[in-house]
Amino acid sequence: MDVESRLSDLPAWRREGDEIRRTVDAPDFPTAIRIVDEIAVKAEELNHHPDIDIRWRTLHLALTTHDKGGLTDLDFTLAALIDDIAEKHGA
Numbered sequence: 001m002d003v004e005s006r007l008s009d010l011p012a013w014r015r016e017g018d019e020i021r022r023t024v025d026a027p028d029f030p031t032a033i034r035i036v037d038e039i040a041v042k043a044e045e046l047n048h049h050p051d052i053d054i055r056w057r058t059l060h061l062a063l064t065t066h067d068k069g070g071l072t073d074l075d076f077t078l079a080a081l082i083d084d085i086a087e088k089h090g091a
């Protein structure tokens with residue numbers, strides 16, 4: 001997988017070893033939680049689940065495919081969906 005080329009379509013994300021990561025700065029805490037809730041729905045649909053660290057209104061998200069020991073298409077698919085959700089909420 002050409003990770004750098006996939007990342008060029010996802011400027012908010014950066015590679016850290018076997019993961020891609022981004023932060024999401026929500027306008028306030030309730031919005032941050034709504035974003036997490038919408039991500040959770042997508043994660044269940046895809047059976048692919050991000051690591052999420054919630055710090056007040058900032059989310060730290062990390063994606064990898066544990067089952068395959070590295071990054072796969074699913075990580076980039078979910079990353080794009082997370083970007084859509086964040087943008088919709090002004091984050």
Ligand SMILES: C[C@H](O)[C@H](O)[C@H]1CNC2=NC(N)=NC(=O)C2=N1
Binds near residue numbers: 064
């Ligand atoms: C058995 C089941 O398919 C898994 O353990 C799934 C669930 N969610 C997952 N999420 C992520 N991010 N990586 C995985 O490898 C993964 N595996």
